[in-house]
Amino acid sequence: MREFKPQPAQPAPVAARGVIGWIRENLFPDIHNSIATLVIIGLLASVIPGMISWLFIEANWVGTTQADCTNDQGACWVFVSAWMQQFMYGSYPTEELWRINMGIIALGLVIAAPYLLPTRLRNTVGVPLFLVFPFIGAAFLDGRLFGLEFVSTDYWGGFSLNIFLAAASIIIAFPLSFLWALGRRSDMPFIRSVCVILIEFFRGVPVLALFFMGSVMLPLFFPEGTNVDKLLRVWIVLILFMSGYMAEVFRGGFQAIPEGQYEAADSLCLSYWQKTLLII
Secondary structure (H helix, E strand, O other): OOOOOOOOOOOOOHHHOHHHHHHHHHOOOOHHHHHHHHHHHHHHHHHHHHHHHHHHHOOEOOOOOHHHOOOOOOOEHHHHHHOHHHHHHOOOOHHHHHHHHHHHHHHHHHHHHHHHOOHHHHHHHHHHHHHHHHHHHHHHHHOHHHOOOOOOHHHOOHHHHHHHHHHHHHHHHHHHHHHHHHHHOOOOHHHHHHHHHHHHHHHHOOHHHHHHHHHHHHHHHOOOOOOOOHHHHHHHHHHHHHHHHHHHHHHHHHHOOOHHHHHHHHHHHHHHHHHHHHHO
């Protein structure tokens, strides 16, 4: 009787592992995908060389004004460098740009705080800093509250304003969306209906339509002579828009919690508040 002797494990074929295996599995798995891959490669090969030449090789790099862009076959990076301050900061006064830079640094520190602070300080220090930053940052850029030169929101702009608006909107929308998600799961019909209407409205209406309503139509509902800052209107619209989307994210997380664990948390919270009321 022949004795069975297992052979040592053999490596996978070269065509089924590594870069070659990934290419065969993802780019050339069958005839249709292979044709699509070849067509895309052909399009990229016809576009990318000309794009690289226009962006870098034939581009105009040296100069201070648009008149220095003498080569019409290349990009005018001179214009970009000359207007970089406008792109980044809008019309904010040059001598006050340090305030925007300090605000961006503070935003980075606030975001990094939960990772840098000890665990016992994350909730007591990190979360309050996170929630008050939008208001302190807006007041700092405005200047009047801190005794600095007043800068109207008409002069705020550029990429830095996009960063501030996005961060401030997400931060304020975070607790608001949490309340909307809880309200949507409420057993009280009125609360649930209001939250459903708010969530579906701000999720379903395009954000450009919301901006139009906030900038053009909203002032029509105020008494004559009432003026609400345009940037404040945009900020409110962004907060409500992001709250609608984030509320559904929270609701999905709530639905993933087992029913027994959810009820146990409710009982624990109820017991905590009962003890608190008795102490008071």
